[in-house]
Amino acid sequence: MGWTSQDDLINQLTTNGKGDTVVTTKTLSSAGTAGAWTLLAGHAGYPPAATFTGTDLTYVPTDDTWSEGTIYTGGDVSPATKHFLSGGAACVAAAGAPWYIMAIDLVGFVPLSGTNVSTTGTKTVTMTALGSSGSKGDRYANGQGLRMFVAADTAMGANAPTCIVNYLDTGGGAGATTTFTSTASMGIGQLLNTGAAANKYNPFLPLAAGDTGVSDIVSLVWAGTAHASGACIIGLCKPLWMIPVPATGLYCKADFVNALPSMRKIPDGANIQFLLFQTGATTSGGTVNVDFDYGYGG
């Protein structure tokens, strides 16, 4: 459970110490793409740059013990529930403003590299469907509320194939995302399905009508002219909150306690990561700072 009142929240935080503050910093390793979104996990900073290690086409679940870099949020608190209380963000870069920062819980990913990127056709994924076991991997029962994106893990090569991801919805029914057109030569972390052009979807891949989540990633299908090189991931995540950053050097703070509805839950095991939307092409070396407060009751 969370809190029964504002007084309970204050008591749990100030008397019982059930909460903390997290600060994270990322420095972009390459220039961004105007109008596109970027997954910051692969960029240097705190946590360190993730490389999304795993067997090609095999789903890798991630949680708050992910060895490649996650943010510690106090560990498991069940049967209490943990919630965001506030969030803040700033960007410092000569170009790219304004920005949006979105916090996500990265539930898992599927790595693709080599010929799984440089050839067209269906790339079948090995994944055990998410269920309702209550385990950390199933922290969103049956994939409820989960969204997908395709992000560069290393810089992508030339060409811009079309792409579609087949999946199972929360009830186990087959579904397919809307086809998107990738972008050539996107840098680390940049979402191939996003941008300011036709057949782009920002930031997540549209699901089939009526679907509310993803329980299983079945396959990815490249068509057209394949990327010449590169590696990418299919990311599976739960969107959490978003903060605007209007200009470089401005710090923006969001209060999640007094906004309605808010205090988004942080499930035990959550792997908090961040997506960055850039209106212009953010300068290489641009720095992104994000912080948030969380608390729990019970």
Place this chain on the structure above:
Amino acid sequence: MGFASVSDYVAADEAGQVWVSSFRKTVASAATTTNAWTDYTYFAGSPVANFYASTPLAAALIEADKGIYTGGNVAPATKHLKNLLLMSAASAAASTANGRQEVALCDYLLYYPFIDTDAIGEEQVFDNTVTMPRYTGGKVVAVSQSAASTVGQFTFTYTNQDGVAGRVSQNNFTFAVAGGGQVVSASGAGASYNPFCYLQAGDTGVRSIESVTMSAAGGGLMCLVIVKPLLKSVVSQESRRTTSGNLESYGACTELASIIHQAGAPRVIDGAVLGLLASGYAGSLASSILAGALEIVWG
């Protein structure tokens, strides 16, 4: 159905009955008129540009990919606008022209393209084979599809929100614009800019438009678009950073949470094609970028 309580919103969110989309539209380089309205759907970006390019004078629907994606059809549930974020990037480090915009989020319903504003006295009759897909009436926006050289005047006949045909609009003016995508409806001899055309007294909406007649030439092409306004907001300050002297950053984000800031969250009907109209009160919006995000929730 919609929502009965705040906790209903939370429950819907937890159940994944929510969709967030970002959008980014760059106004073309042709100058826009201060205080006049601009149709952001016409410009490049994401979603892609909507040039109203189809058979002249024939009613047409705007393709879904020209609107901001809102999560697909969810019937029998109903979708509602939960949050809207708006920021505008200046065209240059020293430009303040894109500050102070009034913005209207609309569902684009039906349009009639390529009206010749030079055809004085000729009744340009519309083909209404295609009908309005949502709502029983909307507002009429006159969008330029070319530069226009002078002040024109027109009336149009239409069927109103109650289905009464033969209604005749009040006299509407057009005015000179530098390019397409600019809203050219005006009153006050063409110098008082309106987002929506004036209808016959007593009418609140338009279901279809049967014809248009120019009584004074406007020197261009325009499109009449029927839209359903869902929400109005503002962009208060442009986002930019100076590059000389004392370096300074400017910018603001408009954050509208419909559950807090207005009574009820506007409904987004399945099939809606969402786009934005805006009026720039600080100057021309040329080459500025509107970057925003909206969140849709369904119960």
